[in-house]
Amino acid sequence: MRSVALAVTDGMLHFELSLACEVFGSDLTHLVDPWYRFSLCGSGPVAVDRFRLEPDEGLDGLARADTVIVPGWADVDRDPPVELVDAVRAAHDGGARVVSLCTGAFVLAAAGLLDGRRATTHWAHTGELARRHPRVTVDPDVLYVDNGSVLTSAGKAAAMDLCLHLVRLDHGTAIANTIARRLVVPPHRDGGQAQFVRTPVPEPGNHPLAELLPWILARLDAPLTVEDLARQARMSSRHLTRHFKTVTGTTPLQWLHIQRIRRAQELLEGTDATVDAIATTTGMGTAATLRRHFNRTVGVPPDTYRRTFRNHGHANPEGRRPGG
Known part of the structure; x- marks a missing residue:
């Protein structure tokens, strides 16, 4: 996935367009060389809010990209331009990975790329997407959905989450985290699908569990019970709950x-680390127990998860592998 093309036309939302340019269009060859080849593809000069853009090439350039990104579409009450829909469909038919940010999902849906697939968009427009495209399984409660060759995100910040997810898939966890630090955004928010498990850790502060939670995190390998936690917190089990x-x-x-x-x-x-060792470290006891709980919670076995999200050997900025 070395080349990324951003499909641009009148009426695109500038925030989603800009963040895609920032992630994929910046010169980050000091992190990964080669980085993505990035281009803007449109049928002519484009008006985006108060700005005007001059595309690098026509919409036919989408068919030459490995990844095609469609930013948010401002006026969801009207159909997107036919030439844009046709170009996005042709790119996918040619083997491109096609990604929508926010209401860009309406373009993908018009191209038929979401038929029979789970998808999302900005929460305010999920109902309209489902109404106009009944063959799409619209999920309003997630940040993004990864169907492999077709990916969709919710609005604004979720679009950044999906962009970082793409970098994570292409270049590994360490590189995606480095870019997140550069942009001062969370390195990995859950997509809402099973592979991205929500981690409800409250912000540090003055609350009744402020000392207990770090204590628990330092002892995940121990067979802790509610009574153990209540005893450590010096409160009853009922109050702890x-x-x-x-x-x-x-x-x-x-x-x-x-x-x-x-x-x-x-x-x-x-x-x-082996699955057996991880089971011990996380307090699961045995590999069989870890596999059962991991598969039930995440939706895939540990080995499949590792193959999907391994950091591909990229070192972090300090020259160490994450977790090493």
Whole structure:
């Protein structure tokens, strides 16, 4: 996926367009060489809010790209331009990975690329997308959806999440995290699908669990019970459960389970530890237990997750492998 083409036309949203340019169009050869070859493809000068853009090449250039990105579409009440829809469809038919940011999903849907697939868009427009394209399974509760060759995101910040997800797939976790730090954004927010497990860790602060939560995270390998946690927190089990609901939105054991799964994900991504060793480190006991809980929570087995999200050997800026 070495070349990225941004499909531009009148009426695109400048925020999503700009962040795609920032991630894929910046010169980051000091991180990965070669970086993406980036181009803007449009049928002529484009008006984007108060700006005008001059594309590098025509819409037929989309068919020569490995990845085609369609930014947000401002006026979802009207159909997108036929020439844009046709060019996006032709690029996908030619083997390109096609990505929509925010309401760019309406372009992909008009091209038929979302038929029979799960997809998302900005929450305010999911109902309209579902109404106009009933063959699309619209999920309003996720940040982005990865169908392999077709990916869609919700609005604004979720578009950045999807862009970083693409970098993560192409260049590994360490590079995606480095770019996130450069942009001062979270390195990995969950997409809402099973592979991206929500980690309800509250912000540091003055709350009843402020000392307990770090204590738990340092002991994920231990067979902790609610009674153990209550004893450490010097409160009753009932009060502990009430505070957990208030602070994390979940129960003590469910929170502990998610932290163990998230730790297993980190170890699978950034180390060569065996599944047996990871099971011990995360308090799952055996590889069979880890596989069962991981598959149930994440939706794929640990080995499949590792193959998908391994950092491909890219070192972090300090020259160490993550987790090493």
